[in-house]
Amino acid sequence: MADRTSSSITIEAGAPEIMAVIADLAAYPSWASGIKEIQVQETQEDGRAARVRLTFDGGPFSDTVGLAYTWHGDESVHWELVEKGAVVTGLHGSYTLGEGTGGTEVTYELAVDVRVPMIGMVKRKGEKRIIDSALKGLKRHVEG
Template structure:
């Protein structure tokens, strides 16, 4: 899973405010399209999710997976698959935040493998669609 897809957006808010939204996993169904449910199963010493269960509807695929989270303050968070689903067999993701004067650049990286054989170009397009949708939803949610 060396190939990752990434995209960035600029949000008119500080990184602490943005990371607070990202860390509130259970609210994702309110603003992230395709996310049906997010349940935090375990928290770390900072009170943020260490493990969570995600249920999503991703167009032709729906699945429930278990994820492990690693937080680096308000600078970044990365997650990885710890419980495979019926469709998803591997997953790595990361949000990275770089704060400027009155805005923050948010970069989202994602790599997903599924049981169904997919041509690399098709897989990257699907990852790009997921990333762009998530970044648009995050931007709308934070800036409203």
């Protein structure tokens, strides 16, 4: 899973406000297209999710997977696959927040492996679509 796809967007809000939205995983189905359900199975002492079960509908693929989250204050969060789905066999992702011009720059990085053989260019295009949709949804939700 060496190839990762990433994209960034500037959101007119502070990192703590944005990270609070990112950390509210149960609310994702209301603003993140393709996310059907998230069940938080385990939390850290600060209340943020440590393990979740995620159900998504990503166009040609739908699946349910288990993810483990690692939080670094309001600067970043990383997640990785801990329970494979019927289609998804590998997944690493992160949000990283930093100072930007006119707000906070949010970078989303994602790498997904699937059971179905897929040309790298097609896979990256799918990852890019997921990332761009998530970033736009996050921006609308935070700024709205």
